[in-house]
Amino acid sequence: MVEAIARGEMARILVQDAKTKARAEKMLEKCGASMGNVAFEDIPTIDVWIRDYGPTFLVNNSSKAKGAVKWIFNAWGNKWQDLLPDNAAGMAVGKRSGSRVFEPGIVLEGGSIDVNGAGGLLTSEQCLLNKNRNPRLSKNGIEEKLKENLAVDEIIWLKKGIQGDDTDGHIDDFARFVSKKGVICAFSKKDDEDGIALRENYRILDEDPEIEVEKLPMPSALHASDDGRTLPASYANFYISNKTVLVPSFGDPADKDAAALLQSFFPGRDIVQIRSNELVYGYGGIHCMTQQQPSAAGKPVSPAARL
Numbered sequence: 001m002v003e004a005i006a007r008g009e010m011a012r013i014l015v016q017d018a019k020t021k022a023r024a025e026k027m028l029e030k031c032g033a034s035m036g037n038v039a040f041e042d043i044p045t046i047d048v049w050i051r052d053y054g055p056t057f058l059v060n061n062s063s064k065a066k067g068a069v070k071w072i073f074n075a076w077g078n079k080w081q082d083l084l085p086d087n088a089a090g091m092a093v094g095k096r097s098g099s100r101v102f103e104p105g106i107v108l109e110g111g112s113i114d115v116n117g118a119g120g121l122l123t124s125e126q127c128l129l130n131k132n133r134n135p136r137l138s139k140n141g142i143e144e145k146l147k148e149n150l151a152v153d154e155i156i157w158l159k160k161g162i163q164g165d166d167t168d169g170h171i172d173d174f175a176r177f178v179s180k181k182g183v184i185c186a187f188s189k190k191d192d193e194d195g196i197a198l199r200e201n202y203r204i205l206d207e208d209p210e211i212e213v214e215k216l217p218m219p220s221a222l223h224a225s226d227d228g229r230t231l232p233a234s235y236a237n238f239y240i241s242n243k244t245v246l247v248p249s250f251g252d253p254a255d256k257d258a259a260a261l262l263q264s265f266f267p268g269r270d271i272v273q274i275r276s277n278e279l280v281y282g283y284g285g286i287h288c289m290t291q292q293q294p295s296a297a298g299k300p301v302s303p304a305a306r307l
Contacts, residue, residue: 001239001286002028006037008243014043014089038237041096045089046082049284051262052109052174053086054291055094055101056150066294068094068101069149071108076167077132083275087246097293104149106142107133111288113146116177119153120210121146126160126169128188156208158201161188162194162218172287173234175201178214178265186236187215194218217263219252226283226284228284233276237285238262239292245269246286248276 005011015021055068073087094101114122161169174186188195205213222231235258239246249255263271
């Protein structure tokens with residue numbers, strides 16, 4: 001992942017200590033990563049899912065200044081008490097970036113939202129309306145917080161996510177913007193729980209006159225070899241870098257079709273497939289492990305600036 005990202009942008013890696021940094025450097029040099037585009041930040045973490053506990057960065061359209069919105073991270077509805085300290089790690093990332101950090105005071109994970117940079121936002125009712133996040137906020141109240149802090153105009157609410165996802169339906173596992181109007185949506189013709197849920201999400205997007213939706217294939221169901229649980233395998237958990245798009249692969253026949261579809265939306269970038277079976281075993285993926293940080297500089301930005 002780092003080798004592919006560092007081809008066109010700085011890859012910043014959080015490390016526990018000097019020993020960890022030395023080990024990481026050795027591994028990256030061995031795989032041929034451009035070390036001039038790799039930086040290490042001594043910010044200890046419990047787990048790797050920076051998308052969810054880290055800040056959401058914004059850039060002001062006129063001044064090009066950068067800001068960071070730091071949501072409250074409660075370990076996906078207080079499911080994993082040992083991961084709660086990562087909330088502090090996320091704040092450290094925001095402060096280390098040199099941006100002014102804004103705190104809306106609500107629970108939200110970065111993987112539960114996706115934006116197009118032009119005022120549109122995707123999310124799911126299963127996650128953002130779950131009472132284990134913000135029980136005192138109504139749907140309208142949550143929308144107000146999103147609009148106030150992310151400068152979005154249109155919020156598209158899809159229903160629910162895929163099986164095996166312990167995040168309560170994060171959007172980055174089934175629907176993503178690929179342009180201002182374009183959305184890819186995971187789709188299945190099967191009459192199982194995933195198929196029914198994904199077809200309903202697709203219907204909502206297809207009926208929106210402002211959205212151009214394409215069907216993204218799903219890999220065959222993956223199950224953990226030790227306990228048999230369903231793993232949240234999806235091609236939607238990709239990361240868009242300056243020169244590459246990192247796309248999950250699972251040793252599945254649909255890997256090729258998913259990569260070809262995403263290549264059609266990003267013709268100027270190389271598609272790099274990353275085997276992700278071990279990542280979904282840990283309930284995450286490529287997008288979950290990454291968080292883009294704009295390089296813009298200038299005075300601190302208002303949280304109402306557009307992405």
